[in-house]
Amino acid sequence: MRFLIILLDRYESLLPSYIEGSTRNSIIRQYQQWKGEHYIPNQVDRALHWSSNDPLEMPLMTDSQWQLIDKSRKKFSAQLLSSVTAYIPAKGTKTLNLKRKSNETKSVVSKRRQNTSNQTDNSSTGFIWDHQNYSCPYDSLFTILYNLWLENSIEWTEIFNNINHYMETLANGFTQVQEETLSLEEARNIVRDLLHQDHYTMFPKGKNSASIGELATILFKDERLNGRSEIYCENCNYINSDYPDNVGYCFDLTLQAITTTFQWISSLTLTEHDQCPECLETLVHLIKFDEVPKLLILEYSFTNIRTSHKIKVKAENNSDTLGLRGTVYHGDNHFTSRFISSNGTIWYHDGITTDRQCTEERNLCMTNSEYFIRFKEKDFVFAVYA
Numbered sequence: 001m002r003f004l005i006i007l008l009d010r011y012e013s014l015l016p017s018y019i020e021g022s023t024r025n026s027i028i029r030q031y032q033q034w035k036g037e038h039y040i041p042n043q044v045d046r047a048l049h050w051s052s053n054d055p056l057e058m059p060l061m062t063d064s065q066w067q068l069i070d071k072s073r074k075k076f077s078a079q080l081l082s083s084v085t086a087y088i089p090a091k092g093t094k095t096l097n098l099k100r101k102s103n104e105t106k107s108v109v110s111k112r113r114q115n116t117s118n119q120t121d122n123s124s125t126g127f128i129w130d131h132q133n134y135s136c137p138y139d140s141l142f143t144i145l146y147n148l149w150l151e152n153s154i155e156w157t158e159i160f161n162n163i164n165h166y167m168e169t170l171a172n173g174f175t176q177v178q179e180e181t182l183s184l185e186e187a188r189n190i191v192r193d194l195l196h197q198d199h200y201t202m203f204p205k206g207k208n209s210a211s212i213g214e215l216a217t218i219l220f221k222d223e224r225l226n227g228r229s230e231i232y233c234e235n236c237n238y239i240n241s242d243y244p245d246n247v248g249y250c251f252d253l254t255l256q257a258i259t260t261t262f263q264w265i266s267s268l269t270l271t272e273h274d275q276c277p278e279c280l281e282t283l284v285h286l287i288k289f290d291e292v293p294k295l296l297i298l299e300y301s302f303t304n305i306r307t308s309h310k311i312k313v314k315a316e317n318n319s320d321t322l323g324l325r326g327t328v329y330h331g332d333n334h335f336t337s338r339f340i341s342s343n344g345t346i347w348y349h350d351g352i353t354t355d356r357q358c359t360e361e362r363n364l365c366m367t368n369s370e371y372f373i374r375f376k377e378k379d380f381v382f383a384v385y386a
Contacts, residue, residue, distance in 0.1 A: 040356070124339050124358035125150075127184050129351030133205045137212040138188050139351040140337035141219075142170070143358070144326030144384050146184065147339045147347070148295075149174050159294050163249075164223045169194060184356075212328060212335055212381060213252065216297045220249040226293075227316075230286040233276035240274070240283055249293050250382075253300040260369075261298050261383065262308035289315040296322060299382035301330070306369035307383050322385040324364065331378030338375070340364055348375070 124147045127139035149156040149171065160171035173187025195203040195218065202218075203210045227247040231240040255271050258264045272283040292315045312321045327338045336350040339358065344365055347358035373380050 123360075124341065124347040124349070125184070126349035126354060126356060126358050127188055127351050128355055130185065130189075132207075133192075134207050134209045135185075135188065135192070136335040136351055137210045137215050138192055140328045140335040140349070141212060141216060142184075142188055142191075143337050143349045143351075144328075144339050145170070146174055146177075147341070147358075148325055148384075148386055151342055153178065162222075162224070164219075164221060166191060166194060166219050170219075209333060209335075212330070213250075213299050216250040216299070216382065217248060220295070220297060222246050222248060227290050228288040230288065231272060231274075231283050232286065233279060233281055234284050235281040236276060236279045238276050238278045240276075247287055247289060249295055250297040250299065253298055253305060254303055256300075256305075258305060260306045260308050261300075261385075262311050264298070264305075265296075265311040265313055268314075289313070290317060291315050292318055292320040292322075294322075295384065295386040297382055297384050301379060301381045307372045307380075308369070309364060311385055324383060325386045326384035327372050328381045328384075329375050329378035330381050331376075334378070335381070336376065336378055338372075350376075 124143075126143040127135070127146075129135055129139055149160075153175070157171045157175065160167040170187070170191050173182060173190055176182035177184055177187050192203065195215070196205060199218065202214055223246060225244045225246050227245055228243065229245040229247065230242045232238060232242075233240070251270065253261070253264055256264055256269075257271075268287040268289075270285040270287070272285050274283050275281065276283055292313045296311075296313070307324065307327070309324050310321050312319060323340075325340050329336045329338075334350075334352070336348070338361070339347045339349065341347065344363045346361040346364060346367070348354065348361055349358045372383070
């Protein structure tokens with residue numbers, strides 16, 4: 001099937017000129033190196049789709065070398081003459097074993113159906129852009145969340161379920177993607193339709209892009225009372241209000257007088273628009289989490305705030321350190337993103353250009369804050385810590 005698709009691409013002049021060879025094995029290997037081992041052509045039926053958990057593995061084989069027949073030998077051996085019709089494998093090739101024991105077959109089937117709770121492959125997966133209903137805000141954020149979820153699906157499913165019904169729906173979609181009953185894009189569209197139904201002006205359809213800041217704010221607004229909010233004046237200690245709150249996990253730091261994300265997380269304060277009735281100074285909003293959240297989104301586009309690799313979050317009952325796990329960019333009415341795996345590898349995704357794949361860049365330890373300010377002529381929007 002794959003070889004027929006390659007021949008069709010060659011016929012339509014879609015292949016690079018350097019993909020050539022005299023055998024099917026060498027051509028397919030070059031095609032894999034060009035497109036990537038996880039690339040799935042559109043012509044492949046859904047039932048035949050492979051994935052990172054069920055890869056289409058092709059053993060590396062060395063093409064057989066041509067050998068000249070020694071014409072000086074005028075007689076053939078009796079053994080050769082008696083086996084003219086027998087199959088003789090070419091030198092350097094491996095014989096295919098077409099028989100498989102029943103218990104071995106069951107083992108292979110069960111391995112394919114197994115839904116592992118941890119991502120172990122060295123790649124990341126992204127969402128394909130919808131050119132009819134612009135989906136890049138969802139693609140960029142969901143790519144980060146999906147790859148994060150893959151690292152420990154059991155733990156992140158529980159975390160998402162506890163936030164709100166949108167995130168619960170997203171986690172359920174991710175699970176169905178792993179069970180191969182939904183595509184990534186179908187899982188995305190279910191959440192998108194739900195958001196459109198509840199907030200149709202905020203999350204429109206068609207060629208109207210949504211605000212990714214508003215998307216993150218809605219998705220990560222906890223429906224539980226998970227902390228307290230205190231609004232007060234730093235100048236005269238006037239307390240405007242102090243109340244239990246369902247604190248969200250997305251914060252706009254654009255107006256904050258800070259230099260790094262680490263500095264802001266140490267105080268967990270936001271500047272209010274209201275003034276103190278006593279001294280007319282601007283009021284401050286102090287955020288207190290009961291427990292350290294597992295994920296935070298910090299938005300600070302077009303600022304001089306530096307992106308820290310790690311932030312230490314303090315709560316009423318505990319403290320913990322969150323690492324940088326993703327960044328989102330915007331330019332030319334299009335959003336892209338980077339995902340940072342648990343081992344520090346940075347992966348770039350653009351639903352238009354990289355399609356389902358993510359492009360590997362470098363390790364986080366080899367970068368500084370300037371590395372994340374701007375990328376591929378697009379400006380930084382927000383960071384995801386987890």
